Amino acid sequence: MIKIEGGVCAAKGFTANGVHCGLRKNQTKRDLSLIVSDREASAAAVYTQNLVKGAPLFVTKAHLEDGKARAVICNSGNANTCNANGIEIAEGMCALVEKYTGIPQNDVVVASTGVIGQPLSLEPIASGMESLVKGLGDHNDFAAEGIMTTDTVKKEAAVSFTLGGKKCRMGGIAKGSGMIHPNMATMLVFITCDAAIAPSLLQKALCEDIKDTFNMISVDGDTSTNDMVTVLCNGAAENPVIETENEDYAIFCEALNTVTTSLCQAIAKDGEGASKGLTCKVTGAVDKENARIIAKSVICSNLFKAAMFGSDANWGRVLCAIGYSGAKLDVNKVDVSFVSDKGSILVCQNGAGVDFSEEKAKEILLEKDITIDITLKDGDASAVAWGCDLTYDYVRINGDYRS
């Protein structure tokens, strides 16, 4: 598993582009992206569990019923959600892809991100299609930029790996900064791969993977209406098609996990207003589910996140969040340590405070990447969750989002 460059263009047979079509006021900001495979690809997706769903999700779901797709179109600046004509607009975006590329509209994945509940006009999108399609090429950066909203950095990851003697590549881009609290899947994540794999196994691999990746991030506890993760595998690498859960499948899953974990960390660290990336590692839980619940509860606590912003070793808030998580555990056996590049410090042992150097703790917590190590001594299961601190900037950004 080798990390490589190229994002969604790393895999053979995939091109991408992103342009400014006018959905966003800032004319220097791309707001429309397209990813295209030169041949049919196996496709899988997972969607937000929010009852209020963006119209594009319904259209994408219908288009992926046959497990096949060839293109992804996505706009930012408007979520196309809670609009009376949302389905019509989402279908219109797919029809535009067919018109300009020849790819049948039911082979198109469509997504939108931005403000909820404001009518989305097809006009700017139609006007941008020609340059969008004309410029298709090795432009992962443009595509990554076109799906960004309040994101401050582009998020991409890619790996190369070998299946049946053939070199394969998998890469993805992600958008996500606020409304990050997945339940099955969240954010917009587009992954491309040139390996050959049956659609049903691709879907299975994705569903398994997100339990430990995209379902373990939280920025603000708000599950978005529009988010999905899609993977397209076009088989351009000419590996033997993966049709059973064999060794190749295991390697494929590992590649997927490497890409998704990397995107998860990038999303969490770029959480709206974040000044620090937080990783919560739970070990010694009675089972995986309880480990996940605890890791998520800590990473979601506003109080804990504000303490991390202040570099305050306030471990009582970690214990508090563990206590109300609803997980099964013996609170009298919990150990807590804070870890960063500056070292590690034990602050709580067997559920009670221990003497520790506040100076050393401060030095550790002033770093940009903090890990909270929680040891439960109840069993062998573990889990990791990713998040960020709660800052003044989170409030500023979200106090005035629509303008």
Added chain:
Amino acid sequence: MIKIEGGVCAAKGFTANGVHCGLRKNQTKRDLSLIVSDREASAAAVYTQNLVKGAPLFVTKAHLEDGKARAVICNSGNANTCNANGIEIAEGMCALVEKYTGIPQNDVVVASTGVIGQPLSLEPIASGMESLVKGLGDHNDFAAEGIMTTDTVKKEAAVSFTLGGKKCRMGGIAKGSGMIHPNMATMLVFITCDAAIAPSLLQKALCEDIKDTFNMISVDGDTSTNDMVTVLCNGAAENPVIETENEDYAIFCEALNTVTTSLCQAIAKDGEGASKGLTCKVTGAVDKENARIIAKSVICSNLFKAAMFGSDANWGRVLCAIGYSGAKLDVNKVDVSFVSDKGSILVCQNGAGVDFSEEKAKEILLEKDITIDITLKDGDASAVAWGCDLTYDYVRINGDYRS
């Protein structure tokens, strides 16, 4: 039901006091409170559902097993939670009450609030007891101040009502500003009443009441380790003892609801860093439980709370929070209005946006008390939840709490 002054001293036979004993550095801040009944009282309590519980809760629970109590002692500045000798210290506080008042220590309710996981010393408490007891009187204000932590205002409420021809009084004080997200009960709330009521009925009345009051507040989604609501009824009003669910019981419950609702609103509005009080009213739900889930989900959403801070009519975030609440509803029938002293404005009808004046919306949302009216058209059930906006000050206060 007439609103009166006096808080916990409004009811006959109750006195209170609060002093600075040295647990808090600020010498002008009272940090130790005592409430005393001149006779035995029926007592009931509900406690936090956090698995990590403050030691005082275990001691109080044991002391209330017989449904009787005569005094409440509470310190601020230290939560006496996650300490090896916490139970011993909590029992020590009750023993001090016995030593200075003669009230048996197992008739004492004990509570602590403040930082978690720092040893609590009995010494300052012991040194403050003499002046605390000597000053017992009509000092509701002192008692209310002694239980405050990051609260910016004292919270009290009281009513008078009539049972069997006898005038009764009920009043309470509350502490709560951060870590407010009740599950069964939260915060510190002490209510006194001079009505006579059997302990079992008192407990029942309290358990029913909190479902619509203290369980419907959220400041930050963090359920505290230490919080409880207790009610003491000493019968000094000489009404016929309430021993069945008769008319008097109904009146008693109404009095309780008036006091608790008032304290709830005060707590929500004084949420850490809050600049606005938010009330979320849900009507037309399929049942009460679903109405409550939706009201809580909206009042808990960081994104929505930040929008309210910015006076931004971002109703998409209301729909989003309804959608991920887990409640049963038809999202295509939801109406949303924002209401304040400046008027009311419909912003979403049948799950989709409607044209509205942004100017008018801004005028409404710039007020200090905002109501979010959600109409579901799925049934007849309703619920109300209380909260506050998410502000820079919330982050400032919690980024540096311990120092």
